[in-house]
Amino acid sequence: MTTTNLGMPTRVRLTPAPPEGALIDSPPFPQAAIRELGKDTQRANLRHATHTIRTKRQRVVAELDHWQDLRSAGEAVKNRVARHLDTWLVQLEENLTRAGSTVHWARDAEEANRIIIDLIRATGSDEVVKVKSMATQEIDLNEALEGAGIAAWETDLAELIVQLGHDRPSHILVPAIHRNRTEVRDIFLEEMGRYGTPPPEGLDDDPGRLANAARTHLRDKFLRARVAVSGANFAVAETGSLVVVESEGNGRMCLTLPQTLISVVGIEKVVPTFADLEVFLQLLPRSSTAERMNPYTTIWTGPTPGDGTQDVHVVLVDNGRTRALADPSGRAALRCIRCSACLNICPVFEKVGGHAYGSVYPGPIGAILNPQLRGVESAVDRSLPFASTLCGACDDVCPVKIPISDILVQQRHRIVEAKKAEAGRKPHLESVLMKGGGWLMGDARRLALMQRAANVFGLVGGRAIGHIGNWPVPGLSRWLRARNVPMPPTASFRAQFDKTSDKTRGGQR
Amino acid sequence: MSTARDEILGRIRTALRDVTETDPARDVPVAWQYGRATDIADVLGLFVERVEDYRAVVERVPVADVPEAVVRHLRDTGATTVVLPVGIEAAWRAAVEASGLEVLSDEPALSHDELNRVDAVVTAAAVGIAETGTFVLDHRPDQGRRALTLVPDRHVCVVRADQVVTDVPEAVGRLAASVAEGLPLTWVSGPSATSDIELNRVEGVHGPRTLHVLVAV
Amino acid sequence: MAGPTVALFATCVNDTMFPGTPDAVRRLLERLGCTVVFPRQQTCCGQMFTNTGYFDEAVPSVRTFVEAFDTFDYVVGPSGSCVGAVRHQHPMLARHAGDAGLERAVGELTPRVYDLSEFIVDVLGTVDVGAWFPHPVTYHPTCHSLRVAKVGDRPLRLLRAVEGIELRELPDAEQCCGFGGTFSLKNPDVSIAMATDKADHVVSTGAEFVVAGDNACLLNIGGVLGRRGDRARTIHLADVLVSTREQPTTASATTAGRAR
Numbered sequence: 001m002t003t004t005n006l007g008m009p010t011r012v013r014l015t016p017a018p019p020e021g022a023l024i025d026s027p028p029f030p031q032a033a034i035r036e037l038g039k040d041t042q043r044a045n046l047r048h049a050t051h052t053i054r055t056k057r058q059r060v061v062a063e064l065d066h067w068q069d070l071r072s073a074g075e076a077v078k079n080r081v082a083r084h085l086d087t088w089l090v091q092l093e094e095n096l097t098r099a100g101s102t103v104h105w106a107r108d109a110e111e112a113n114r115i116i117i118d119l120i121r122a123t124g125s126d127e128v129v130k131v132k133s134m135a136t137q138e139i140d141l142n143e144a145l146e147g148a149g150i151a152a153w154e155t156d157l158a159e160l161i162v163q164l165g166h167d168r169p170s171h172i173l174v175p176a177i178h179r180n181r182t183e184v185r186d187i188f189l190e191e192m193g194r195y196g197t198p199p200p201e202g203l204d205d206d207p208g209r210l211a212n213a214a215r216t217h218l219r220d221k222f223l224r225a226r227v228a229v230s231g232a233n234f235a236v237a238e239t240g241s242l243v244v245v246e247s248e249g250n251g252r253m254c255l256t257l258p259q260t261l262i263s264v265v266g267i268e269k270v271v272p273t274f275a276d277l278e279v280f281l282q283l284l285p286r287s288s289t290a291e292r293m294n295p296y297t298t299i300w301t302g303p304t305p306g307d308g309t310q311d312v313h314v315v316l317v318d319n320g321r322t323r324a325l326a327d328p329s330g331r332a333a334l335r336c337i338r339c340s341a342c343l344n345i346c347p348v349f350e351k352v353g354g355h356a357y358g359s360v361y362p363g364p365i366g367a368i369l370n371p372q373l374r375g376v377e378s379a380v381d382r383s384l385p386f387a388s389t390l391c392g393a394c395d396d397v398c399p400v401k402i403p404i405s406d407i408l409v410q411q412r413h414r415i416v417e418a419k420k421a422e423a424g425r426k427p428h429l430e431s432v433l434m435k436g437g438g439w440l441m442g443d444a445r446r447l448a449l450m451q452r453a454a455n456v457f458g459l460v461g462g463r464a465i466g467h468i469g470n471w472p473v474p475g476l477s478r479w480l481r482a483r484n485v486p487m488p489p490t491a492s493f494r495a496q497f498d499k500t501s502d503k504t505r506g507g508q509r
Numbered sequence: 510m511s512t513a514r515d516e517i518l519g520r521i522r523t524a525l526r527d528v529t530e531t532d533p534a535r536d537v538p539v540a541w542q543y544g545r546a547t548d549i550a551d552v553l554g555l556f557v558e559r560v561e562d563y564r565a566v567v568e569r570v571p572v573a574d575v576p577e578a579v580v581r582h583l584r585d586t587g588a589t590t591v592v593l594p595v596g597i598e599a600a601w602r603a604a605v606e607a608s609g610l611e612v613l614s615d616e617p618a619l620s621h622d623e624l625n626r627v628d629a630v631v632t633a634a635a636v637g638i639a640e641t642g643t644f645v646l647d648h649r650p651d652q653g654r655r656a657l658t659l660v661p662d663r664h665v666c667v668v669r670a671d672q673v674v675t676d677v678p679e680a681v682g683r684l685a686a687s688v689a690e691g692l693p694l695t696w697v698s699g700p701s702a703t704s705d706i707e708l709n710r711v712e713g714v715h716g717p718r719t720l721h722v723l724v725a726v
Numbered sequence: 727m728a729g730p731t732v733a734l735f736a737t738c739v740n741d742t743m744f745p746g747t748p749d750a751v752r753r754l755l756e757r758l759g760c761t762v763v764f765p766r767q768q769t770c771c772g773q774m775f776t777n778t779g780y781f782d783e784a785v786p787s788v789r790t791f792v793e794a795f796d797t798f799d800y801v802v803g804p805s806g807s808c809v810g811a812v813r814h815q816h817p818m819l820a821r822h823a824g825d826a827g828l829e830r831a832v833g834e835l836t837p838r839v840y841d842l843s844e845f846i847v848d849v850l851g852t853v854d855v856g857a858w859f860p861h862p863v864t865y866h867p868t869c870h871s872l873r874v875a876k877v878g879d880r881p882l883r884l885l886r887a888v889e890g891i892e893l894r895e896l897p898d899a900e901q902c903c904g905f906g907g908t909f910s911l912k913n914p915d916v917s918i919a920m921a922t923d924k925a926d927h928v929v930s931t932g933a934e935f936v937v938a939g940d941n942a943c944l945l946n947i948g949g950v951l952g953r954r955g956d957r958a959r960t961i962h963l964a965d966v967l968v969s970t971r972e973q974p975t976t977a978s979a980t981t982a983g984r985a986r
Contacts, residue, residue: 034915049708073541080537083528086521093514099691105513157714158705174705181706207706211714218715223621239688249659249701249716256655257621267517272533274688275543278681281696285641289704292559293641293677296716297696298655304693306618307654318517326524347902351919387913389906389920390777392873409815412779434775438783441738441770442790451742467952478914483921483949486743493736493745497752497764 026358028383056290078335095240099302109139132156133231170354228254261309320373342394458488559642563699576604588629596650637673729759735803773811806871860890
């Protein structure tokens with residue numbers, strides 16, 4: 001066991017301590033990106049992993065002639081969900097209850113955590129096994145449980161690597177994507193034995209043997225656990241069924257062996273009918289792990305006598321989702337099925353990894369989802385929509401056709417408006433420049449004047465040197481420190497056109 | 510004070526003020542034909558190929574030879590103890606019991622620890638899916654409760670030819686009745702695997718690491 | 727042979743920084759029988775403002791665009807990004823302005839706005855423009871040409887028909903060069919890391935030129951190539967297509983090639 005000293009009475013932690021501080025207080029993206037860009041091993045790991053998965057995804061997607069139809073269907077079903085969310089939730093609650101599950105509602109993270117802690121305490125257990133779940137990451141459940149004296153054991157291999165490594169997830173699907181096999185081996189050797197069955201002597205960095213070390217370490221926890229916490233990929237309103245899509249079987253262990261199961265489900269996870277799963281169970285595996293089908297999917301409809309968990313709870317969580325829903329252009333982000341295809345294709349994510357985004361939701365989807373779920377008060381949320389070149393690669397791979405680039409632009413607008421509203425307190429240089437630029441482009445004669453100034457600069461400067469090099473120009477040094485810029489020409493095109501063109505050819509409309 | 514439920518539903522209704530059409534189907538049409546079969550020439554052939562792609566062992570076996578094949582495959586996995594679901598085909602049970610392997614019954618239910626000491630399990634299945642190389646268990650008595658096909662490290666599963674459909678939509682159609690009965694479903698596509706280290710798939714984590722699928726034709 | 731009259735949408739970046747490119751478009755289209763006019767009211771597509779979140783500030787650009795071009799059947803620009811912004815963002819901006827008249831005008835105009843490669847292939851109906859460019863080149867598709875304007879393989883078809891050209895495949899061609907407009911200033915470190923990758927890929931082909939349909943992307947890639955002193959230079963598609971035996975485009979003639 002490790003201890004943390006916070007200047008208060010030292011208390012023994014039950015589980016490995018994550019890095020200190022709240023994600024919402026993370027530095028803005030550009031600063032965090034510089035920090036992450038400096039990690040050479042991580043950059044190599046990310047490059048290797050993202051390129052591997054991109055190629056595989058393209059191959060399995062190309063197998064289906066009707067892939068675009070499937071995407072359209074996924075988009076439409078999820079739009080149908082969002083635009084009538086109250087209807088489906090009421091129906092879901094009714095059918096969950098009918099099937100024997102107990103439904104709880106949580107307005108925010110704090111309420112969700114309180115409900116879950118109370119449910120666990122009622123069982124008398126002081127530990128839970130966890131299926132990888134973004135919703136529980138979002139509400140920071142593990143630390144809430146730690147504070148309540150309950151140990152939360154992550155059982156997904158990548159989550160285990162992250163937890164034992166005193167680290168944070170950096171990817172939605174593969175939270176330890178920033179780690180390579182050697183780092184995983186080192187973490188296991190260092191930490192595993194402190195929290196349960198140690199790794200075998202002489203463990204090497206073969207991924208198969210690392211996976212087996214995790215199997216052995218977790219087996220005892222699975223067999224003894226009385227309570228499991230999961231998320232859900234889908235919740236079927238029509239039948240009251242929950243769906244967990246996974247690979248390793250840790251999900252099945254958690255959903256099957258303990259007595260009590262608590263599933264934390266974002267309210268947007270509902271789908272109307274069981275038949276709708278035929279769309280998503282085709283879209284999700286091919287988009288996420290780039291497989292025709294993931295190894296295991298469990299669908300349960302309340303408790304089954306004599307089979308699996310018998311005390312079944314579902315916590316439906318808002319935590320900002322209704323805020324996102326209120327924006328008619330932004331609500332498309334709620335279609336997200338957490339596949340990670342947008343992360344894997346993103347050239348920015350490939351460079352910086354997930355830790356630069358200050359959220360459990362990194363990458364392109366995080367850049368649009370976080371400001372909608374959390375608001376635009378924090379420095380990090382204000383920076384995220386700008387963490388993209390708007391290259392649009394994510395738009396093309398999203399299985400539910402979320403127009404990520406368009407929403408990024410809309411969120412930028414929202415942040416700019418928020419800053420403008422605060423302008424009385426602190427003047428904002430960018431908005432002054434943009435206003436001036438807008439004025440300039442409002443009339444060609446103004447643009448021509450500005451061009452003449454550039455031409456004079458080009459005329460004078462161009463005699464001495466053909467380009468602008470690493471000059472200490474305030475602001476522009478961001479560009480110039482690695483990139484030359486050509487000298488402006490001695491005449492703009494509009495100035496040249498008059499000279500080179502036959503006047504009868506037009507242009508003087 | 511309003512409950513969380515009422516407040517969340519209230520927030521949703523406020524957020525959706527711009528949505529005026531009350532009928533979800535009319536508001537958002539879904540241009541998708543559900544439950545359709547995919548055009549596949551050799552459904553069984555594709556099923557075999559795709560299950561093999563996951564590095565499971567697959568064999569086509571005439572129905573009459575299934576009992577013998579089950580025993581042969583159990584031996585191939587190196588198992589010495591095997592648990593059989595209570596409702597498994599009598600002929601398969603008889604063959605396994607006659608084979609000299611130690612057979613455990615799950616009636617009364619084995620404890621987690623007892624199950625953890627069993628080498629293998631033999632089950633039937635509910636549906637097979639050719640396109641994705643998947644079989645689905647709905648955990649009727651010939652398949653047993655979920656833990657049986659999870660905790661032991663070797664799984665021999667017998668899928669009947671008439672259970673194999675083309676693709677996911679047909680499978681979802683066939684499984685609707687099981688869900689309506691409240692049965693849990695487990696979709697299995699190959700042995701347990703992970704891609705969590707460097708996004709390379711390696712077989713074998715918590716579920717059965719050895720998977721044999723017999724297609725009874 | 728009287729070809730169509732084309733209104734040349736130079737784009738503000740080309741007009742100001744790379745006048746050789748719109749001039750190449752003019753000469754090329756005239757060679758192909760078109761009458762080319764340059765409506766002087768034009769300024770900018772406004773995406774610099776839009777994509778930084780300044781919608782109000784972008785609206786004047788939408789208005790000047792409509793005023794400049796609304797009487798023409800064919801508006802052609804040498805930039806997938808600017809053409810894409812006109813077609814994809816102007817309707818949204820007009821709605822944002824709350825100006826129904828502008829929205830209607832934008833709706834009528836945008837289908838008549840073409841990227842150069844689209845206009846040649848789809849309207850003029852040719853891929854062989856009679857060009858001669860005896861150099862090894864590699865083609866960078868640029869994100870907005872590919873995914874916003876959706877020009878597809880038209881530029882490649884045009885390049886393949888160029889006499890003497892040697893086309894070399896660019897590794898990870900569809901990956902962004904890291905420019906992203908104000909992204910390159912707001913996130914310079916990531917931008918430079920991405921541009922460096924792109925420059926490395928260009929160099930790995932051994933090509934003399936990297937060709938693209940957007941000078942803004944070439945400014946970014948060329949900036950790195952120039953700073954590092956790499957041999958490869960940037961060149962706009964129009965500068966390749968306009969090149970003939972009689973009047974060949976040379977490296978020094980390309981404005982984007984001057985960043986060294």
